[in-house]
Amino acid sequence: MPQHTSRFTSRRGLLFGTAAVGAGALLAGCTSNDSSDDEPAANDQPAAAESSGKPVTIGFAGPQADHGWLNAINDNAKNRAKKYSDVTLEITEGSNDTAQQIGQIETLINKKVDVLVVLPADGKALTQVGLKAMRAGIPVVNLDRIFNTPQAYRCWIGGDNYGMGLNAGHYIGEKLKGKSNAKVIELAGLDNLELTKQRTKGFDDALKNYPNVRKVARQAAEFTVESGQAKMAQLLQAQSSFDALWNHDDDQGVGALRAIDQAGRDDFLMVGGAGALSAFQAIKQDNGVLKATVLYPPTMAASAIDLARALGQSKGISGLSEFEIPASLTLYSAVVDKTNVDQYMSTGFK
The missing domain is CATH 3.40.50.2300 (Response regulator)
Incomplete structure (x- = not known):
């Protein structure tokens, strides 16, 4: 957004x-x-x-x-x-x-x-x-x-951008509660925007409640399908194994999901952001990595x-x-x- x-x-x-x-x-x-x-x-x-x-x-x-x-x-x-x-x-x-x-x-x-x-x-x-x-x-x-x-x-x-990150972090933390040394990555939005900083801060603050969960990578995209695909491809190449992904925006998430499909990855759960219809439909079908989205x-x-x-x-x-x-x-x-x-x-x- x-x-x-x-x-x-x-x-x-x-x-x-x-x-x-x-x-x-x-x-x-x-x-x-x-x-x-x-x-x-x-x-x-x-x-x-x-x-x-x-x-x-x-x-x-x-x-x-x-x-x-x-x-x-x-x-x-x-x-x-x-x-x-x-x-x-x-x-x-x-x-x-x-x-x-x-x-x-x-x-x-x-x-x-x-x-x-x-x-x-x-x-x-x-x-x-x-x-x-x-x-x-x-x-x-x-x-x-x-x-x-x-x-x-x-x-x-x-x-509430801070609350958006906070709730995404708590959802992921609860899903990974029983896993030791869990790794998460973050696909953020534009880093020069205050809203992106607030979403990341909320996410990081939530993860402090889960000592078994560690954020191992973060990449900033540009709220577009193209940037989401490109930046997600970079993250997947750099991280051979992780347990969860939080993507700040469902529009760029369309691109991120394309990159994930192209890489043949299904070994983690994904949480989106905003509330796009395509995200809701994917969540309802429940046959891919996207399991939830946090509303804006x-x-x-x-x-x-x-x-x-x-x-x-x-x-x-x-x-x-x-x-x-x-x-x-x-x-x-x-x-x-x-x-x-x-x-x-x-x-x-x-």
């Missing part, structure tokens, strides 16, 4: 305990504590009992969908907005050019949308335009890549639309006592394996 940056691990957030499925169900019933709105809904639709409220125009600005996860972000936002008869979505053409995205957001500000949902190509570079929107009285839902100051957004919602759920974009609607209608969230939505929502990085893959299949991205 290129360039999306999680909150810093010291940032306080509200942790929802069941990944995006739980977050989507809770946020779907955004309400001002009216009894008719209290019933939570399925992940892909608003609460059935919820009636239309004040019309809300939501401006959505994200980066270019040049990666499966980013494309899923856009699709989740658009599909969620369609579920609400009282929501109009003004969506920009995604861009990785900072100046262009700033211009697109300024256009939305000038159109006087009611709420903005922004997944910035670069959180630091777009902080000023977030501040501009807030000062214009337009609340901002900052999605995943965080602005430099909380003054630039009303609510932040995103994934793109359904956060659907939840961001729920939050934006609630802000536009001055409502809170069903299931919480507060009259206002929280300032920060951190989604949980659930581990998906063959025991629960059916539950998450509908959220898998292509």
